[in-house]
Amino acid sequence: MSNPSLLILAGDGIGPEVMTEVKRVIEWFGTKRDLAFDVEEDLVGGAAYDKHGTPLHDDTMAKALKVDAVLLGAVGGPKYDALDFSVKPERGLLRLRKEMDLFSNLRPAQCFDALADFSSLKKDIVAGLDIMIVRELTSGVYFGEPRGIFEEGNERVGINTQRYTESEIDRVARSAFELARRRGNKVCSMEKANVMESGILWREVVQKVRDTDYPDVELSHMYADNGAMQLVRAPKQFDVIVTDNLFGDILSDCAAMLTGSLGMLPSASLGAPNADGRPKALYEPVHGSAPDIAGQGKANPIACILSFAMALRYSFDQGDEAARLEAAIEKVLADGVRTADLLGEEGVTPVSTTGMGDAILAALDASL
Numbered sequence: 001m002s003n004p005s006l007l008i009l010a011g012d013g014i015g016p017e018v019m020t021e022v023k024r025v026i027e028w029f030g031t032k033r034d035l036a037f038d039v040e041e042d043l044v045g046g047a048a049y050d051k052h053g054t055p056l057h058d059d060t061m062a063k064a065l066k067v068d069a070v071l072l073g074a075v076g077g078p079k080y081d082a083l084d085f086s087v088k089p090e091r092g093l094l095r096l097r098k099e100m101d102l103f104s105n106l107r108p109a110q111c112f113d114a115l116a117d118f119s120s121l122k123k124d125i126v127a128g129l130d131i132m133i134v135r136e137l138t139s140g141v142y143f144g145e146p147r148g149i150f151e152e153g154n155e156r157v158g159i160n161t162q163r164y165t166e167s168e169i170d171r172v173a174r175s176a177f178e179l180a181r182r183r184g185n186k187v188c189s190m191e192k193a194n195v196m197e198s199g200i201l202w203r204e205v206v207q208k209v210r211d212t213d214y215p216d217v218e219l220s221h222m223y224a225d226n227g228a229m230q231l232v233r234a235p236k237q238f239d240v241i242v243t244d245n246l247f248g249d250i251l252s253d254c255a256a257m258l259t260g261s262l263g264m265l266p267s268a269s270l271g272a273p274n275a276d277g278r279p280k281a282l283y284e285p286v287h288g289s290a291p292d293i294a295g296q297g298k299a300n301p302i303a304c305i306l307s308f309a310m311a312l313r314y315s316f317d318q319g320d321e322a323a324r325l326e327a328a329i330e331k332v333l334a335d336g337v338r339t340a341d342l343l344g345e346e347g348v349t350p351v352s353t354t355g356m357g358d359a360i361l362a363a364l365d366a367s368l
């Protein structure tokens with residue numbers, strides 16, 4: 001049988017730096033756990049624009065549709081700020097999400113014990129935190145039509161459209177309820193049904209899916225602005241949060257900070273299962289290309305490495321190996337190893353991106 005296939009798209013800024021550490025981890029699983037992957041690499045974002053004049057070449061798109069999973073680093077950067085909107089690096093990522101139909105974006109926020117003191121919130125508010133944000137990823141205001149900048153009278157008007165069909169809401173709600181059943185059995189759905197019709201429909205459909213097929217799962221509804229406040233006030237009240245594309249983007253950055261750093265938060269973007277039961281999937285850290293620290297060896301690779309752990313669990317049915325990798329990261333943090341974004345304690349000297357990779361590989365060796 002051939003090895004499972006991975007397409008690595010490291011992208012821009014710190015993307016290639018953190019992905020270098022992920023590649024070492026992938027090699028480790030191949031040599032030490034007999035879990036080898038066929039890895040192919042390609043360009044996305046600004047890196048693809050520099051070579052091809054487009055943030056995602058059609059050949060790369062075709063490869064992404066063929067492989068078992070895609071791992072992505074990050075896209076974007078100030079060098080590309082002035083580009084036409086249609087070829088901006090971020091469009092490459094949005095095309096991947098849309099054409100792979102990755103409608104369910106899982107963004108866990110877990111607080112590692114060793115970092116509870118480091119969160120901007122008080123320790124008792126975040127210690128033991130384990131929530132999962134399910135963000136709808138292929139619709140809503142990111143993709144709705146009409147959109148654009150138009151002339152209207154003697155001025156211009158910028159338009160984006162929030163649009164959700166019942167089936168789009170239904171499928172992401174199901175993925176949230178399925179996940180909840182494997183966790184704390186609780187879903188909180190967030191929208192703004194008080195001001196948006198799309199929010200009214202969202203609330204109705206989520207409730208119907210629950211009443212019809214998931215009556216055993218506890219469901220609550222919350223306005224997304226209150227949700228943001230509650231995430232900072234008492235985040236442990238949540239188990240699974242399901243929300244739309246834009247609210248999910250914002251709420252997941254907020255949740256990331258509960259865990260100490262944006263450099264800690266992984267994500268999985270999943271589509272419908274193929275014939276073999278494996279979903280179309282793309283794994284990426286929640287953070288961006290961090291232009292302020294790019295090229296300095298300072299980036300925290302943990303979010304990207306944890307994204308590979310999610311790939312092991314959700315694409316390759318290797319939950320035990322994913323847990324091994326997560327435990328190695330937990331051990332490294334408990335031992336006090338810190339990249340610069342995780343500083344806060346007195347007298348700690350930060351390690352580089354590679355230094356963090358070295359420590360994680362050593363902890364993996366020690367796990368054998």
Ligand SMILES: NC(=O)c1ccc[n+]([C@@H]2O[C@H](COP(=O)([O-])OP(=O)(O)OC[C@H]3O[C@@H](n4cnc5c(N)ncnc54)[C@H](O)[C@@H]3O)[C@@H](O)[C@H]2O)c1
Pocket residue numbers: 014018073074075076077078090093262263264284285286287288289290291292293298299300301303341
């Ligand atoms: N999925 C993605 O590829 C993605 C996500 C968000 C932003 N972006 C893009 O990235 C560029 C920069 O955006 P931004 O500055 O708003 O967000 P960002 O996530 O790149 O950075 C925000 C802050 O967090 C820090 N940070 C982020 N990841 C880190 C890591 N791994 N280790 C240490 N510190 C880290 C950065 O140094 C910065 O101070 C923009 O072009 C944006 O569009 C891409």
Ligand SMILES: CC(C)[C@H](C(=O)O)[C@@H](O)C(=O)O
Pocket residue numbers: 076090093094249286288
């Ligand atoms: C880079 C950008 C397109 C992206 C988004 O807005 O979805 C990012 O912020 C994210 O959270 O993955």
Ligand SMILES: [Mg+2]
Pocket residue numbers: 249250253286
């Ligand atoms: Mg974002």
